[in-house]
Every structure is written in C-alpha cells, then in structure tokens.
Amino acid sequence: NAGVMQNPRHLVRRRGQEARLRCSPMKGHSHVYWYRQLPEEGLKFMVYLQKENIIDESGMPKERFSAEFPKEGPSILRIQQVVRGDSAAYFCASSPKGVRSGEQYFGPGTRLTVT
Amino acid sequence: GENVEQHPSTLSVQEGDSAVIKCTYSDSASNYFPWYKQELGKGPQLIIDIRSNVGEKKDQRIAVTLNKTAKHFSLHITETQPEDSAVYFCAASMNTGNQFYFGTGTSLTVIP
Numbered sequence: 001n002a003g004v005m006q007n008p009r010h011l012v013r014r015r016g017q018e019a020r021l022r023c024s025p026m027k028g029h030s031h032v033y034w035y036r037q038l039p040e041e042g043l044k045f046m047v048y049l050q051k052e053n054i055i056d057e058s059g060m061p062k063e064r065f066s067a068e069f070p071k072e073g074p075s076i077l078r079i080q081q082v083v084r085g086d087s088a089a090y091f092c093a094s095s096p097k098g099v100r101s102g103e104q105y106f107g108p109g110t111r112l113t114v115t
Numbered sequence: 116g117e118n119v120e121q122h123p124s125t126l127s128v129q130e131g132d133s134a135v136i137k138c139t140y141s142d143s144a145s146n147y148f149p150w151y152k153q154e155l156g157k158g159p160q161l162i163i164d165i166r167s168n169v170g171e172k173k174d175q176r177i178a179v180t181l182n183k184t185a186k187h188f189s190l191h192i193t194e195t196q197p198e199d200s201a202v203y204f205c206a207a208s209m210n211t212g213n214q215f216y217f218g219t220g221t222s223l224t225v226i227p
Binding site: 004006033035041042043044045048055056058059091093098099102103104105106107108109 | 121147149151157158159160161164166204208209210212213214215216217218219220
C-alpha cells in the first residue's frame, strides 16, 4: 500500500503566479488534511476535506487559497497570485476515518518558494 | 479551540541517555494524542499514540504517558541513538472536532 504522495516536491513560482499542489491519499482513505509549515515552526492546520466536500477550512486564508478533493483524482491546494510570504512547506495527510479514528499519515511535502 | 504547548524546543542528549518531551493541552474533550517524528526534508511520521482511556503505552524504546487530570502527556525515548535525532511533534484531537492540534516541535539531537 503506497503511502501519501505529493507532487511536486519542490515548486518555484514568481510573485503573482499560481501554485498548484497535489496530494494523493493512501488507498482507502477518504479524508485529507492540508498543513503549512514555516521554517523552524510547527504544523498549522489549513483545511480538512472529505471526498468532494470541504469539512473545515478555518485555517485557510479566505483570499487566494482554495482546496478541492474531487471524486476522482488527487486533492489540490491552489494558491493564486502568490506572494513571498507563501513560501513554506505544505504537507497533506490522509486518514481512513478522519478525526474519529485519530490516525493520519503524512506525505513528504511540497516546498514552495516564491521569488 | 484547543491549544497544545510543547517543551523543550531543543534538546541535546548523549547517546544512550534518555530523552523526555512534554506537552500540555487545554481542552479536556481531547482524547487522542499522537507523536510524530520529522526528519530533515521529510514529512512527519507517526511513531506512537495514546488514547484518553489509557495512562501509558510502550513500543520498544519509546513510551508515552498521559495525565488527564493535569492535561499533559509526555514522550520518553530510552537508550537514545544518533538516528533518533529529528524534530518531534505532539498533537491532540477530539472525536467531536475536525482538526488535529500540533505542538511547536522539539528538535532532538543525540550526540554520539
């Protein structure tokens, strides 16, 4: 059973461009979480999705950021008109039953650099 | 919402010694407490977890203890090895919520 996959692993964007980050959960997992990690800091919750639905987006900035988890295909975190402050590592995690099961498994992350 | 605090932020130990990392949480409804190890350039990996109906759990050289009354839980690593060097995160969640709340991390260095 392959683990959580994220791509790209590294992404460089110029200010104003769009960044699109992809996350393929573990097989059988229908719950996906996105986190942002700044250097020397912990993981900050951004959004929680369950197939085709956004369950909790309270940690995601209301402007420029969006997330989806379609019926088919990976979950996507989209950042429009990126700014230097968006530079960070973005991790997704998947879970078989969400918070109820307690387990979540992380991908290797996408390191976004905005120049 | 829940607030998880983690101490210390950095910890250096000699190889073979024990390491202890402590976390506190604020919401008594939290009932699941995982610990993650993050190596440089990688995503966090679950290493051990504990639920609120248990006071202690062990897995070889690592153990976690939970004090529900005081609302704190700790990670214990015995006989530390250089490969234990990493950043460790604690977290808390409650099955009535939607989020996992993370501590700020402890950078552990094991000196050979």
